[in-house]
Amino acid sequence: MSGKDDYYNRAKQEGYRARSAYKLQQLDDTAGLLGEGRTVVDLGAAPGGWMQVAAERIGERGTLVGVDRQTIDDLEDPEPTVEYVRGDMTEDSTKDEIREIVGESDGSGGPVDVVISDMAPNMTGQYDLDHARSVHLVRQAFEVATDLLDAGGDFCAKVFDGQDLDDLIADIEPEFEYVREVRPDASRDSSSELYLVAKHRLTGPVREGDIVEVTIDDIGEEGDGIAKVENFTVFVSGVEAGETVEVRIDDVKPRYAFAEPVE
Numbered sequence: 001m002s003g004k005d006d007y008y009n010r011a012k013q014e015g016y017r018a019r020s021a022y023k024l025q026q027l028d029d030t031a032g033l034l035g036e037g038r039t040v041v042d043l044g045a046a047p048g049g050w051m052q053v054a055a056e057r058i059g060e061r062g063t064l065v066g067v068d069r070q071t072i073d074d075l076e077d078p079e080p081t082v083e084y085v086r087g088d089m090t091e092d093s094t095k096d097e098i099r100e101i102v103g104e105s106d107g108s109g110g111p112v113d114v115v116i117s118d119m120a121p122n123m124t125g126q127y128d129l130d131h132a133r134s135v136h137l138v139r140q141a142f143e144v145a146t147d148l149l150d151a152g153g154d155f156c157a158k159v160f161d162g163q164d165l166d167d168l169i170a171d172i173e174p175e176f177e178y179v180r181e182v183r184p185d186a187s188r189d190s191s192s193e194l195y196l197v198a199k200h201r202l203t204g205p206v207r208e209g210d211i212v213e214v215t216i217d218d219i220g221e222e223g224d225g226i227a228k229v230e231n232f233t234v235f236v237s238g239v240e241a242g243e244t245v246e247v248r249i250d251d252v253k254p255r256y257a258f259a260e261p262v263e
């Protein structure tokens with residue numbers, strides 16, 4: 001696409017409420033967020049461009065919850081189940097309302113597959129202030145994500161670049177398999193915005209680098225020992241069944257982890 005404002009014209013022609021719709025398309029194409037049938041919570045959703053894209057991609061088996069402090073006009077003939085919440089994400093009552101709609105987490109994981117946030121503060125033009133407010137909004141979205149995402153679920157949030165970005169990423173990283181910074185082509189060249197894409201929510205009791213003592217219950221088909229930490233499976237290399245060993249966690253996935261005995 002030649003000029004960035006072609007996205008504005010294209011949105012008008014293609015019936016999207018906002019040019020930002022193309023950012024979500026590009027984020028999804030890059031990071032695989034909107035699989036069919038997923039339950040998606042869209043924060044800062046007005047006027048509804050992202051909701052239109054999410055509705056198309058999650059289809060009739062999906063569920064979509066759009067949240068904004070401004071009114072979101074109803075989508076036309078959406079295929080998924082769609083709910084609208086009008087509220088401020090810095091207030092607990094809004095988070096409670098979202099929780100009531102999607103349901104509480106059960107023992108095996110949260111009820112939501114993806115939390116996306118395009119929330120932006122009212123701009124003051126003061127770079128540091130706008131950045132700090134944007135980071136604060138991402139932290140609100142991150143709280144919802146950690147509360148409601150299922151194991152393996154994904155989180156994507158807009159943030160304005162600046163001095164607190166590294167600390168923000170450092171706080172998000174342990175809760176997911178990995179975090180990437182993505183700058184969609186549809187973002188304006190002059191913009192300092194980027195999107196943090198955090199993939200595969202980790203809900204297990206161990207994290208990379210942890211040292212834990214485990215008992216090897218069994219040996220799997222690949223030859224690795226199989227142990228449990230609070231019902232969470234840990235594969236341990238170079239051990240025998242029945243051994244109790246101290247291991248270092250090397251790699252954590254949403255539903256299992258890999259570890260090696262500590263020498």
Ligand SMILES: C[S@@+](CC[C@H](N)C(=O)[O-])C[C@H]1O[C@@H](n2cnc3c(N)ncnc32)[C@H](O)[C@@H]1O
Binds near residue numbers: 018020047050067068
């Ligand atoms: C860039 S717009 C979102 C555009 C949307 N993704 C779309 O495609 O139509 C940012 C939105 O964030 C919302 N917002 C900002 N702060 C918020 C807050 N504290 N709680 C809820 N919504 C907020 C604004 O009202 C605004 O509608």
